[in-house]
Amino acid sequence: MAKDFISRGDLRLIPLAELRLSPLNSRQEIAAEEVEAMAESLAVAGLLQNLIGHLTPTGVEIVGGGTRLRALQRLAAEGWSRHEDLIPIDPVPVKVTADLQEAVAWAGTENSARSALHPADEVRAYAAMRERGASLSRIARSFARSEAHVERRLKLADLPAEALAALRANEISLEMAKALTLAPSGERCLEVLGSVRGRDVRPEQVRRELTPGTVPSTDRRAVFVGLEAYLAAGGTSQRDLFADRTLLEDEALLDRLFAEKGAAEAERIRAEEGWEWATWVPEEYVSWTVTQKLVRLYARPGKLSDGEEAELAALEEREADDTLDEPGRARLAELEARREGGFTDAQRASAGIFVYCSSRDGLSVERAYQQPRAVPRGAAELAPDLPQSLIEDLHRIRLGALQARLMDQSELMLDLLAWSLGGGLRPWARPLAISPTDQPIVPEKGEGTSYPPRLAARLEPNASLGPDGTPAEFEAFRAQGKKHRNQILTEALARTFCTGSSGLSAALARQLGVEVRRIWTPTAQGFLGRCSAGYLDRLWNELVPAAEAEPAHQSFNKLKKGEKAKRLEALFADPDTREALGLSREDCAKIDAWVPAELGWPEGEE
Known part of the structure; x- marks a missing residue:
């Protein structure tokens, strides 16, 4: 029988009648409808993939391609008459081995053992079946593919013939062909094809060029409005099958619906x-x-x-x-x-x-x-007791008091840094005024490159190298030791701490026992002179007990605002003033601890 084989290495043409199913084939039982779907596929598109056989003393047994063998046998039984232009597939191309172990391996791994069908050939095969009236589900069953896969390949079949030829000749990539499906017309597709053929152009760049002014359905505006509402309002769209999204073509309408x-x-x-x-x-x-x-x-x-x-x-x-x-x-x-x-x-x-x-x-x-x-x-x-500019000054002072305490908290600041840069927080929610910048480490052609997610996700440039960033400067910095590094880092980070709206600032202030009066004293120029006269009267009454200083209260009320501010400044800073008023140790302690409400950290604030 070997004399009847036309040998091309291990790929041979063997008469269909001399082929039989091998016991090694994993699909000994198969549904009749599956064989019928494969027969229709072969009748329309031909045999796109050879069979795999084991050469035995009694002939060739098929270990890979059992469904195709059965479908060929069905077509032969019909006399190859299913379609007028059907060319009999006999003899059949079979990849043959006489090695039993190799045949066993092929039987178990046929899908990986056989060469992949070129996407352009796959597209043409699907298109041929569609032209003969085959449904999407039938094509999918015939080629053992998902319907979604077939639908995407048929989208490629709608490209101009020149574009498919460029794909078959490997002049453009499959991803580029997918991008070309977004062209509004065949003429536009060929125009773009001419500009990218044989050139190193990214498919995403072509997608943007072919869909100017469109908005993806994943955009927050589109999600909020809803695709159905947009279309009901007269909006137009196109579907990008390969990105699994819809592109909305009327951004002005979307913005109006979004605003409404x-x-x-x-x-x-x-x-x-x-x-x-x-x-x-x-x-x-x-x-x-x-x-x-x-x-x-x-x-x-x-x-x-x-x-x-x-x-x-x-x-x-x-x-x-x-x-x-x-x-x-x-x-x-x-x-x-x-x-x-x-x-x-x-x-x-x-x-x-x-x-x-x-x-x-x-x-x-x-x-x-x-x-x-x-x-x-x-x-x-x-008029308000405290003008807005004064309130803002007091908030700055309060923040400064917290930063001063944070400068001694190395481990806490490192925790805050790690949370700010790697905690997934929104930019405006970070407790430190640091904006991490991702570095471009992913090549334009990323095949074969696989960075660890943590490396690819975030890279913060090392600011400790100084203006020049030379290795010598870095080594000199490292030579000063970990303690020096931590102190420099802690102080620098403390200066970046910013208030937010989550309550973190207040919680940290209470945790650290922040005392604003350690860095701030009320003075006439900085605080007291900027408050209303009524506010100064109430403050004096609060800090100076009436029973011990009734004459002092009467004289204070008669003062002009500027004089009241000076008088209160002396109360806060001058021991002799306090002694003259006969204030007790508890009264003085109260004065030394007093801060306006705007410098406090109330529950639920900040």
């Missing part, structure tokens, strides 16, 4: 929660420039009785054990809300909120802000 829905949501939340006003912010977060002239309000912390705290702890334990029923969950939610506290009705009636849409959280609300009160001309008595 955002404004409606802001009004809904305002009405439900009882705020005086609500403003829709189209950006991804509420910028400081939007709120800088407003007064920030904070929720009032809640308080539970001892009995309610015990009840809450018991409910939380039952929830952890998954034994809490619906009434228990409702009670748990009620107690948690009460302990958390919230804004008062008075706050809601005079303040407002900003509503925005973020990529991560969707519809979001930033609560709460109040418009500064307008002061009528000539109504000095209605």
Whole structure:
């Protein structure tokens, strides 16, 4: 029988009648409909992949391609008459080995043993079946592929013939061919093909060039509005099968729908929660420039009785054990809300909120802000006790006091640094004013390159090398030792600490026992002279006991504002003034510890 073989190395053409299924073939039983689907595929597209056989003393047994063998036998039994242009596939190309161990290996790993079909040939085969009326599911069954895979390949079949020829000749990559499917016309596709053929152009660059002004369906605006609402409003789109997304083509319409829905949501939340006003912010977060002239309000912390705290702890334990029923969950939610506290009705009636849409959280609300009160001309008595500029100065002083304590906290600052740079926080939520910059380490052609995720995700440039960054400078820095390094790092990081809105600053201040008066003393020029006369009167009455200094109170009230400021400055700094007023040690301690409320760290703030 060997004399009948036409040998080309180990690939031979063997008459179909002389082939039989090998016992080594893993698919001894196969459904009739699967054989029929394969027969139709072979009748339309031909045999795109050779069979694999084991040469035995009695002939060639097929160890790989059992379904194809059965389908060929069915077509032969029909007399190769299924289609008019069907060319009989006989003899059959078979890759043959006489080595039993090699045949066993082929039988178990046929998919990896055989050479892959070129994508262009695969595309043409699918297209040929589609032209003969085969459905997507039938093509998928015929080639043992998923319907999604076939759908994507058929999208490539719609490319101009010249583009498919360029793919077959390896003049463009498969990824580039996928990008070309976004061309609005065949002419545009060929125009771009001519500019990229044989050149090192990234497919993503071509995608952007072919879809100018489009918005992906994953954009926060598109997700918020919803694709159905956009299309219902007359929007047009195109589907990018290979990126598994839809591209919205009318950005102006999307922006209008985004603004309308955002404004409606802001009004809904305002009405439900009882705020005086609500403003829709189209950006991804509420910028400081939007709120800088407003007064920030904070929720009032809640308080539970001892009995309610015990009840809450018991409910939380039952929830952890998954034994809490619906009434228990409702009670748990009620107690948690009460302990958390919230804004008062008075706050809601005079303040407002900003509503925005973020990529991560969707519809979001930033609560709460109040418009500064307008002061009528000539109504000095209605002016605020502390002007806004003074409040801002006091906040700076408060922050400075915290930074001064942080300069001695090396380990804490290292923890804060690690959390800021690697904790997944939003940029505006980081406790340190540091903006890490990812370095470009991924090559344009990344095949064969696999960085550890931690390396690829973030790389912070080493700022310790100095202006020149020479190895000699770095070695000189290292030679000074770890203690020196830690001290320099701690002080530098402490100077970057910034306040936020999560309560972290207040918690750290309490933890570290921050005492603002260690770095700040009220003076006439820096603080007291900038306060209202009524504020100075109340402060004097608070710090100087009336029973011991009644004449002093009367004389102080008669002073002009500037004189009151000087008098209070002396009270804070001059021991003789305190002695003259007959103040006790406890009174003096109270004066030494006093700070305005704006320098304190109240619960629920910052």
